[in-house]
Amino acid sequence: MPGRRTSNKKKSQKVALPDLSAKRRFQQRLLKWYGEHGRDLPWRKTSDPYHILVSEVMLQQTQVDRVIPKYREFLERYPSFEDLAEAPVADVKKTWYPLGYNVRPERLHGIACETVERYGGKLPSDAEELLSFKGIGRYTAGAIRSFAFNEDAPILDTNVIRVLHRVFVAEGDPKAQKTMLWELSEALIPPKKGYDFNQAIMDFGAMVCTARDPYCLLCPMKSFCKTYPFSPMERRS
DNA sequence: GTCCCGTACT
DNA sequence: AGTACGGGAC
The missing domain is CATH 1.10.1670.10 (Helix-hairpin-Helix base-excision DNA repair enzymes (C-terminal))
Structure with a gap:
């Protein structure tokens, strides 16, 4: 044979x-x-996990050109997880407009609340913990770990x-x-x-x-x- | 795998 | 107008 x-x-x-x-x-x-x-994108000038998260959730659904101004506006209005967590969801959705896919600002707000409540306002870098948030899937978890926490x-x-x-x-x-x-x-x-x-x-x-x-x-x-x-x-x- | 849901193409 | 897209939820 x-x-x-x-x-x-x-x-x-x-x-x-x-x-x-x-x-x-x-x-x-x-x-x-x-x-x-x-x-040279705005979210490449920061390593703040909150900023990275906001940019990634926006980029999940929208092209870079449209995200840039909204990213700035959103962070000006909600500079931290705490600020976002305290804001009424309805306001967050208004600030989000007109990016669309309105379940995503809801989830982003939820992530902020959970980060404040359960993680002391610091986004975890662990993959499994990141994946446990509604609104963070495998892509976004990897983006956060590499872009915010410098992990490979x-x-x-x-x-x-x-x-x-x-x-x-x-x-x-x-x-x-x-x-x-x-x-x-x-x-x-x-x-x-x-x-x-x-x-x-x-x-x-x-x-x-x-x-x-x-x-x-x-x-x-x-x-x-x-x-x-x-x-x-x-x-x- | 299917559905979601506004956008940006044909 | 029709439809392909896309990361996530399920």
Whole structure:
């Protein structure tokens, strides 16, 4: 019998972890690109977990351009967890307007109340505790841990799903591979650089590896990207 | 996995 | 006008 067995993983395992050189190239090129082209956003000038939380909840539903002025206004009106917790929910929703998805300001208010009551006004950095809040899911927990607490915690939002799937996977439905993409997101973080790496990959997805018409010609990953050169997908019947 | 719900595309 | 989107709840 041809019991030929190489050291490669079996197909059934579908592991997309990149080889070391692709991983290093991705890390180095991404951070270099970020240093040259990264956006200067208001929530990147703070490490206050409350500010980070507000920005992330706003960004869950709304694009950066619309979030920026509301982020400033919201924090001016509710400068701390305590201020937010004390405010009537109706006022919070008014301040939130017109961002929409009004269950989110309710949940943000709830997070503030719980943070004041149960955590002495300090947002926890522990993943499980963060996930226990209504309104904080896996993405937002990772964002808070990396952006507010400088931990090497992975994130996976649609930007990151798209980038990682294109560069390292390039087959199948990206959304159906979240488990593997979470592992990839974690494996790619250079030690101690979770903050920059995560910010960088989000900017990269928003500015280069865009959903429609990505800027492949400018892309620093094109030499090893599994999707390069990108061609628009045809509709499946 | 499905639903949510305002936005931003066709 | 129709619909794809998106992080979270369930």
